[in-house]
Amino acid sequence: MNLLEISKLTLRIGAFEALKGIDLSVRTGEIRALVGESGSGKSMTALSIMKLLPGGARTEGQIRFDGKDLLAASEAEMCRLRGNEIGMVFQEPMTALNPVKTIGEQVAEGIRLHTGATRAVAEEQTRAILDRVGLPAEKFPLSRYPHELSGGQRQRVVIAIACALKPRLLIADEPTTALDVVLQKQILELLQSLVDEERMGLLLISHDLAVVADMAHSITVLRHGEVMDNGETTEILTEQTHPYTRQLAQASMHVPERTPHHLTQTTPDGPLLAIRNLSRTYPGSRKGLFGRDPDFRAVDDVTFDIKPGQSTALVGRSGCGKSTLARMVLALDRPTQGQIHFAGRRIDKLTQNDLRPVRRNMQVVFQDPYSSFNPRHQAERLISEPLYLLDRELSDTERRDRVHRALERVGIPRADKHKYPHEFSGGQRQRLAIARAIITEPKLIVADEPVSALDVSIRAQILDLFADLNDRLGIAYLFITHDLAVARAITDTVMVMSEGKIVERGETEEILRQPRSEAGRALVKASPDLHKALARRIGEQG
Amino acid sequence: MLNYVSKRILIGILTLLAASIVVFIVLEIVPGDPARLMLGMNATEDAVQALQQQMGLDQPLLIRYFSWIGGLLVGDFGKSYTYSVPVLNLITERIAVSLPLALISLFLSTIIAIPVGLFSASRRGTMTDSGTMAIAQVGVAIPNFWFALLLVYVFAVSLRLVPAGGFPGWNAGVWAGLKSLILPSIALGLPQAAILARVTRSALLDVLGEDYIRTARAKGLTRRKVLYRHALRNALIPVLTILGLQFAFLLAGTIIIENVFYLPGLGRLVFQAITQRDLIVVEGVVMLLVATVILVNLLVDLSYALVDPRLRGRS
Numbered sequence: 048m049n050l051l052e053i054s055k056l057t058l059r060i061g062a063f064e065a066l067k068g069i070d071l072s073v074r075t076g077e078i079r080a081l082v083g084e085s086g087s088g089k090s091m092t093a094l095s096i097m098k099l100l101p102g103g104a105r106t107e108g109q110i111r112f113d114g115k116d117l118l119a120a121s122e123a124e125m126c127r128l129r130g131n132e133i134g135m136v137f138q139e140p141m142t143a144l145n146p147v148k149t150i151g152e153q154v155a156e157g158i159r160l161h162t163g164a165t166r167a168v169a170e171e172q173t174r175a176i177l178d179r180v181g182l183p184a185e186k187f188p189l190s191r192y193p194h195e196l197s198g199g200q201r202q203r204v205v206i207a208i209a210c211a212l213k214p215r216l217l218i219a220d221e222p223t224t225a226l227d228v229v230l231q232k233q234i235l236e237l238l239q240s241l242v243d244e245e246r247m248g249l250l251l252i253s254h255d256l257a258v259v260a261d262m263a264h265s266i267t268v269l270r271h272g273e274v275m276d277n278g279e280t281t282e283i284l285t286e287q288t289h290p291y292t293r294q295l296a297q298a299s300m301h302v303p304e305r306t307p308h309h310l311t312q313t314t315p316d317g318p319l320l321a322i323r324n325l326s327r328t329y330p331g332s333r334k335g336l337f338g339r340d341p342d343f344r345a346v347d348d349v350t351f352d353i354k355p356g357q358s359t360a361l362v363g364r365s366g367c368g369k370s371t372l373a374r375m376v377l378a379l380d381r382p383t384q385g386q387i388h389f390a391g392r393r394i395d396k397l398t399q400n401d402l403r404p405v406r407r408n409m410q411v412v413f414q415d416p417y418s419s420f421n422p423r424h425q426a427e428r429l430i431s432e433p434l435y436l437l438d439r440e441l442s443d444t445e446r447r448d449r450v451h452r453a454l455e456r457v458g459i460p461r462a463d464k465h466k467y468p469h470e471f472s473g474g475q476r477q478r479l480a481i482a483r484a485i486i487t488e489p490k491l492i493v494a495d496e497p498v499s500a501l502d503v504s505i506r507a508q509i510l511d512l513f514a515d516l517n518d519r520l521g522i523a524y525l526f527i528t529h530d531l532a533v534a535r536a537i538t539d540t541v542m543v544m545s546e547g548k549i550v551e552r553g554e555t556e557e558i559l560r561q562p563r564s565e566a567g568r569a570l571v572k573a574s575p576d577l578h579k580a581l582a583r584r585i586g587e588q589g
Numbered sequence: 590m591l592n593y594v595s596k597r598i599l600i601g602i603l604t605l606l607a608a609s610i611v612v613f614i615v616l617e618i619v620p621g622d623p624a625r626l627m628l629g630m631n632a633t634e635d636a637v638q639a640l641q642q643q644m645g646l647d648q649p650l651l652i653r654y655f656s657w658i659g660g661l662l663v664g665d666f667g668k669s670y671t672y673s674v675p676v677l678n679l680i681t682e683r684i685a686v687s688l689p690l691a692l693i694s695l696f697l698s699t700i701i702a703i704p705v706g707l708f709s710a711s712r713r714g715t716m717t718d719s720g721t722m723a724i725a726q727v728g729v730a731i732p733n734f735w736f737a738l739l740l741v742y743v744f745a746v747s748l749r750l751v752p753a754g755g756f757p758g759w760n761a762g763v764w765a766g767l768k769s770l771i772l773p774s775i776a777l778g779l780p781q782a783a784i785l786a787r788v789t790r791s792a793l794l795d796v797l798g799e800d801y802i803r804t805a806r807a808k809g810l811t812r813r814k815v816l817y818r819h820a821l822r823n824a825l826i827p828v829l830t831i832l833g834l835q836f837a838f839l840l841a842g843t844i845i846i847e848n849v850f851y852l853p854g855l856g857r858l859v860f861q862a863i864t865q866r867d868l869i870v871v872e873g874v875v876m877l878l879v880a881t882v883i884l885v886n887l888l889v890d891l892s893y894a895l896v897d898p899r900l901r902g903r904s
Contacts, residue, residue: 099806102714122811130809137807142800147822147897156818157808192898208808 080259083269134209140202151189232573260580301507303514318352325385347547360534363544410484416476474505697778706789728783737776792824833889
């Protein structure tokens, strides 16, 4: 008998049919991946099992856990199962923990609830599980609060909560999507080892085949609430019989076609962007009346050039200082030391007014296309916003022409200019953000994780768009990312950043093939790669 | 933290100083000469001048301001023009009524509002929730003096449980004093409770949408336990903010209720002082209220840090 057996599960929320009769099973000790793009119903499946669906949701079909029909179970029975027999890990570690309770209280709470253990016993068990997930007592006493921990450490706490009572089924809903690749690998390895130790069943939800290819025994592919493909991992990925699985796999490995920038090409005008010995220090937080923590150097003596039309990736783990560096390049933050030259002019000391011509030539694309737009403005107004940076005011016809041209370049129909942000899909919104960035015909675009919030197939399309704009318009990029696949796809050169310093630089292909720095090696090793994962699997199976 | 508190106290002192200037100047500008008012319309010009001299009103503005401020620093609030007794005595007499009244009302408001807010939030969208909130809406809307009259009619006039008004003084015994404050506290506290209950409910509902609530549910906690253990404390910050504002209001904004119940409170003192141009009393009471508000705000801000560990150790 399977540990978890879902058959013909249908879920309606209002008039919307989120799940259309899906079948899914997890055996004891099995890692089952549930893969699909946003809106495919992955999280709804997980919440259906936990019976934590939003109000107004109606389910039909059957969910059997260890033979017991969960859909028919009472709320009291579910409360006994949740956290005890079935544990769950969520996507967003930054918000998954209660900010006003210590990590010890939060882990011990579930233990005391289900076992009725005394405070002392529960604390002992809490200590043990926190040690187990990699949060040792000397650095992480039970009295720590969530805000004192990083994202990866918080996710370990969430995993400790879910695994404290050694549940028989663990559900992990995109547990690593919000983390950088090195943390992702660590967290996945932790899950794998916990599952192996306790013979748990694991339902691992992800939007990226490459992430699960390494560890899942079997894969179920979901799309629009329907199961597209289902089977053993190696088989599914080598044969790729289902067109949608093939599409997902290809999107995950997608490399846009582009003419690489000729690095040897000499440019008479010198570099477009020249960074010299740039540093940014933040004063340490105050300790008592006189003491202070030592200053924190977020960016430490960084020097580099970007030539016109060159696409450069700045890769590094979260917290390495890459976004601080980007903010200084964009003149949103001032350096403590060093110089920034753009198009031959020193810009780090300019006033806001003098920065206008600079900003016209240097635009930005952010990670989250939704939160970077005013929801009450139409697309036309949103993308024409940077036009105020031009020297003279445009006539209405000129303005409209520019909007049309920008929309056309990013592949959005003109007629959509009257729509509001919420009427666009995630991928289209990122296209709008790019349209907004290119409307002033800039020479440089700084893109801060521009595709990491997007589904794989949309990510592939947006990467194509970036590559195409680089080819056609000769726009130079500074691409900030922790994802090497992105760097490989569209950049000529890579700089690896670690603890505020650039520790390695060179041509993208070369560095990704043979990183020399420790930080570079860690990133390359942790980066999910469908090819490598498959090769390893096939090798193992002979 | 120490740093933060000393900074806040310094800001508080500056605020008090600014308030003293504003209060002094405003009362200087408003028409009406205290000396003339005290002597009546038929007084001779000489008599008025003599009285002005005696009260120090003939001195230049700056000198009068500094002698007043200097007095405040050593606890001398001056002497009332109309009653000819030290202002401080008048104020302490009235505070003996107003402070207990404000505290009891606040206490009532809190012990009613938080359970009601919890109750309503835990039954979100049900008839019970809508019903409770509708009653709270009425509580916010009805004028408190009308509500006070209703209370007097029912509990004092018909049932004769408590006195209809007046205050016997604490010398008459604690119970006698408290008894005369029961109805006024209810009249003041219930509408405040209605506001606070609505704030509590909406703060709770915001928190219930957070990710960590889902984490807590996934641990196996029931809805009710999640509400008490995880949601309530996170929802307290807006509740504390409103409580702080309510205390300041309850201490001095109660003229109408004091009039309805014929209570000798601070509100009535100020009201009478204004009509009689007893400016020194008005100034003294206003300064005291400003100081109270500053202190309460500081306490509220410090209590945020108690509730939310993220606010600790930050300046």
